[in-house]
Amino acid sequence: VKESGKNDCMMYSESWSNSSFERLTLQHEMYRAIQRCEFILHYQPQYDLVSGMMVGVEALVRWRHPVKGMIAPGEFIPIAEESGMIIQIGDWVLEEACRQNKAWQDAGLPPMPVSVNLSIRQFVQQDLSSKVASVLEKTGLKPEYLDLEITESMTMDTGHVSRCLLELTDMGVGISVDDFGTGYSSFHYLKNFPIDRLKIDRSFVRDIQQDPSDAEIVAAIIAMAHNLNIQVIAEGVENEEQMEFLRKHRCDEMQGYFWSPPVSSAAIEQMLGAAFIQ
Numbered sequence: 001v002k003e004s005g006k007n008d009c010m011m012y013s014e015s016w017s018n019s020s021f022e023r024l025t026l027q028h029e030m031y032r033a034i035q036r037c038e039f040i041l042h043y044q045p046q047y048d049l050v051s052g053m054m055v056g057v058e059a060l061v062r063w064r065h066p067v068k069g070m071i072a073p074g075e076f077i078p079i080a081e082e083s084g085m086i087i088q089i090g091d092w093v094l095e096e097a098c099r100q101n102k103a104w105q106d107a108g109l110p111p112m113p114v115s116v117n118l119s120i121r122q123f124v125q126q127d128l129s130s131k132v133a134s135v136l137e138k139t140g141l142k143p144e145y146l147d148l149e150i151t152e153s154m155t156m157d158t159g160h161v162s163r164c165l166l167e168l169t170d171m172g173v174g175i176s177v178d179d180f181g182t183g184y185s186s187f188h189y190l191k192n193f194p195i196d197r198l199k200i201d202r203s204f205v206r207d208i209q210q211d212p213s214d215a216e217i218v219a220a221i222i223a224m225a226h227n228l229n230i231q232v233i234a235e236g237v238e239n240e241e242q243m244e245f246l247r248k249h250r251c252d253e254m255q256g257y258f259w260s261p262p263v264s265s266a267a268i269e270q271m272l273g274a275a276f277i278q
């Protein structure tokens with residue numbers, strides 16, 4: 001009895017310590033990762049559904065870990081949010097995305113906004129609008145070429161968030177609601193915040209062809225957003241049928257593997273350069 005009890009305990013604590021050890025290690029390594037330039041941004045093109053032109057890019061962070069290789073944001077963003085490191089990472093992402101976009105414009109590529117994902121913590125812990133203003137000034141990027149993606153789960157302190165968003169939109173920065181439809185406060189957002197664009201979550205887009213209620217929801221979101229003067233982009237578009245459905249229902253833009261996954265900045269330069277030459 002004693003032995004098996006001991007074994008159970010060991011197995012339990014071993015697997016437990018493994019995963020929390022892993023988290024602690026990643027957390028610790030994250031502190032040095034910024035100085036060591038281990039984070040990079042990839043960019044996913046966004047296309048106008050009528051003209052087919054690339055009209056924007058979303059910046060998506062990756063961690064080039066010296067031992068573990070490329071780590072996807074889904075693996076380290078939650079840990080960074082928990083530990084508070086998301087503030088430093090978020091600052092880096094914002095500045096790097098603005099710097100890169102300005103560099104593209106300076107190189108003569110057709111100007112378009114870059115979308116940057118914001119974490120809830122970036123709203124709570126800092127004066128976001130003055131931070132954004134100083135990054136824009138430092139990089140020389142015009143505010144209309146920056147779009148900030150917020151999520152519906154940012155349900156804290158509404159007064160503070162809406163004040164902050166108003167300052168940002170007054171500045172000329174765009175605001176998009178990411179993963180639209182997955183949170184419970186979707187409509188609250190549209191009513192209370194100055195939103196320029198919403199991004200239909202890919203879980204709705206995925207089953208447009210198989211699930212009639214998803215098709216209805218997507219069509220309804222587009223119609224409602226347009227009535228409120230809000231632009232709509234669909235996420236996770238993976239095939240032609242989905243694209244045709246979205247086009248038919250007058251969705252404005254699309255983003256997804258069907259036209260391009262997130263790619264390196266060099267690959268974006270090639271795409272934009274080619275578009276520019278034509």
Ligand code: C2E
Nearest residue numbers: 060061072073074077093117118119236237238256257262
């Ligand atoms: P998200 O903001 O919803 O970003 C879209 C994710 O969907 C990206 O995953 C992208 O690669 C993926 N995706 C794009 N097109 C398709 C498609 O057609 N099909 C499918 N199945 N997936 C597609 P990624 O890059 O792994 O990012 C995951 C999440 O990590 C993001 O979801 C976002 O919430 C978070 N994230 C990424 N970068 C940042 C960042 O700089 N700051 C913060 N706070 N979060 C970030």
Ligand code: CA
Nearest residue numbers: 058117149178
């Ligand atoms: Ca996003």
Ligand code: CA
Nearest residue numbers: 178179199235
């Ligand atoms: Ca999204």
Ligand code: CA
Nearest residue numbers: 178179201202
């Ligand atoms: Ca999503």
